[in-house]
Amino acid sequence: MAKRLKDTAIRRDRQALLVAVTVVVQAVAAVFFVADALDDVADAGVTTHIAIEGLIAFALLAGVVLGALHMRVLLAEARRREQSLSIARGALGAHVAERFRDWGLTAAESDVALFALKGCDAAEIARLRGAAAGTVRAQLSQVYAKAGVTSQAALVSLFVDDLLDWPQNAGS
Amino acid sequence: MDTTPELTTPRRWDPIVKLTHWGVVAAVIGNAILTEEGSGWHIWLGYGLAALLALRLLWGLIGPAEARFSAFPPSPARAAAHIGEIGRGEVTQHRSHNPLGALMVYAIWATLLVVCGTGIAMSGPPPADPFAQRGEHAERTAATGAQVQEEREEDEAGEERESGEGEGEESELGEVHEIAVNLLYVLIALHLAGVIFETRRSGPQIVRSILPGG
Numbered sequence: 091m092a093k094r095l096k097d098t099a100i101r102r103d104r105q106a107l108l109v110a111v112t113v114v115v116q117a118v119a120a121v122f123f124v125a126d127a128l129d130d131v132a133d134a135g136v137t138t139h140i141a142i143e144g145l146i147a148f149a150l151l152a153g154v155v156l157g158a159l160h161m162r163v164l165l166a167e168a169r170r171r172e173q174s175l176s177i178a179r180g181a182l183g184a185h186v187a188e189r190f191r192d193w194g195l196t197a198a199e200s201d202v203a204l205f206a207l208k209g210c211d212a213a214e215i216a217r218l219r220g221a222a223a224g225t226v227r228a229q230l231s232q233v234y235a236k237a238g239v240t241s242q243a244a245l246v247s248l249f250v251d252d253l254l255d256w257p258q259n260a261g262s
Numbered sequence: 263m264d265t266t267p268e269l270t271t272p273r274r275w276d277p278i279v280k281l282t283h284w285g286v287v288a289a290v291i292g293n294a295i296l297t298e299e300g301s302g303w304h305i306w307l308g309y310g311l312a313a314l315l316a317l318r319l320l321w322g323l324i325g326p327a328e329a330r331f332s333a334f335p336p337s338p339a340r341a342a343a344h345i346g347e348i349g350r351g352e353v354t355q356h357r358s359h360n361p362l363g364a365l366m367v368y369a370i371w372a373t374l375l376v377v378c379g380t381g382i383a384m385s386g387p388p389p390a391d392p393f394a395q396r397g398e399h400a401e402r403t404a405a406t407g408a409q410v411q412e413e414r415e416e417d418e419a420g421e422e423r424e425s426g427e428g429e430g431e432e433s434e435l436g437e438v439h440e441i442a443v444n445l446l447y448v449l450i451a452l453h454l455a456g457v458i459f460e461t462r463r464s465g466p467q468i469v470r471s472i473l474p475g476g
Contacts, residue, residue: 103277103475110277114285114317121313122388129387154317158278158324165276165326 095175099168106164113157120150182253189249193236202229206242207249273357273471279329280472282318286311286374290446302392305385312378315371328357334364341365353464360460366453373446380439 127143134140186207190200205215212230216223230242239245275283289311297304322331340361347354359367460468 107277110281113278114281114314117317118310118313121309121316125309125382125387126390155320155324158317158320161276161278162324162326169326 099172102164102168106161106168109157109161109164113154113161116150116157117154120147120154123147123150182249185252186249189237189252193233195233195236199229199233199236202226203233203237203245206230206233207246211242273328273355273467275472276326276329278317278321278325280474282314282321283472285314286318289314290450294443294447300385302389305381305388306392308378308381308385309388311374312382315374315378319371330358333358334361334367336365336368337361338365348463363456363460366449366456370446370449370453373442373449376442377439377446380435380442384435384439 123143124147127140127147130140130143186204187200190203195203201219202215205218210218212227213223215221215230216226219226234240234245237245237248239248289307293304293307293311297307321329324330327333341364344361356363358364457469
C-alpha cells in the first residue's frame with residue numbers, strides 16, 4: 091500500500107520534471123532565438139523573414155510562460171493530494187488510537203493490533219516484535235475478543251466501515 | 263489545515279528551481295574554467311545562463327509559494343532577527359530561503375544580471391558558429407569547415423587584439439564584467455559557507471532539498 095503510494099508520487103515527480111526540463115530548454119531556446127532575431131533586425135531591417143521570426147519568438151516565449159503556469163498547476167495539485175492524504179492519515183491514526191483505548195487494549199496489545207491492521211500475520215508480528223509466536227497469537231485473540239470480532243479481516247473492516255464514505259457521484 | 267503540513271513536511275524545491283540552480287552552476291563553472299574569455303562558446307554559455315536566470319525570475323513571479331519573491335523579501339530587519347536567532351541557538355524552519363539566505367540570493371541574482379548584461383553588451387547576439395571569435399561572426403553565413411579552422415588558429419592573434427582595445431566603452435564594460443565576476447566568486451564562496459554553516463546548525467535537509475530527487 092505504502093509502496094504503491096510512493097510509486098504514484100515518483101511517477102508524478104517524473105512528470106513534473108519532464109515539464110520542467112521542457113520549460114527550461116524552451117526558455118534557453120527562446121533567448122537565443124530572440125537575440126538572433128534582433129541581430130537580423132539590426133543587419134537587414136524589418137522584412138517578412140523577420141516578421142515570421144518574430145512570430146516564432148513570440149510563440150516560444152508564450153510557450154515558456156504557459157509551460158511554467160502548467161508546471162505550477164501540476165505542483166499545486168501534487169501538494170494538495172499530499173496534504174489531504176497526510177490529513178486523512180493523521181485522522182485515521184487518531185481514530186485507531188481512540189478505538190484501542192475504548193476497547194481497553196494494553197500497550198503490547200495495541201502494538202500487536204496495529205501490526206495486524208497493517209496486514210501482518212502472527213508469525214511476522216512475532217518476528218518484528220522479537221516475541222514468541224505463541225505470545226503474539228494469545229495477544230491477537232485478546233484483541234479480537236476485546237474488539238468483538240473473530241478474525242483479522244473483521245478487525246480491519248471495523249475501521250474501513252468507520253471511515254469509508256463513498257462519494258455519492260463516484261459510480262455515475 | 264494550511265499550516266500544519268507545511269511545518270511537518272520538510273521543504274523541497276520544485277524542479278524549475280533545481281534545474282535553474284544547477285544550470286547556472288554549470289554555466290558559471292563552464293565559463294570560469296572551460297571557455298576562453300570572449301570566445302563563441304563563452305558567449306553561448308553566457309546566453310544560456312541569462313535564459314536560466316530569466317526563467318528563475320519569471321518563476322519568482324508565477325511559481326509556487328516558496329519559490330516566489332514574496333516568500334523571501336530582501337529585509338535587513340529580518341536578517342538581523344535571524345542573526346539573533348542564530349546567536350540564541352534557536353532553529354526555526356523556513357518555508358523558503360532563510361532571511362540571510364534571501365539577501366544572498368538577491369545579491370547573486372543582481373551580480374549575475376550585471377555579468378550577463380555587460381557580457382551581452384560587449385558580445386552582441388550569440389555567434390551562429392561558437393568557434394568563431396567575438397566580432398568575427400558577421401561573416402558566419404559563409405563559414406565553412408576550413409574557415410572555422412582558420413578562425414581557431416587566429417585565436418591567439420584575437421587575444422592580442424583584445425588587449426590592444428585598451429580604450430573606449432568596450433574596455434569599461436569589460437572591467438565591470440570582470441569586477442562583477444570576481445564579486446560573484448566571493449558571493450559563491452559565502453553561499454557555500456552559509457550552506458555548510460546552516461547544515462551543521464539545522465541538519466542536512468537544507469542540502470537535500472536542492473538535490474535531484476530530494
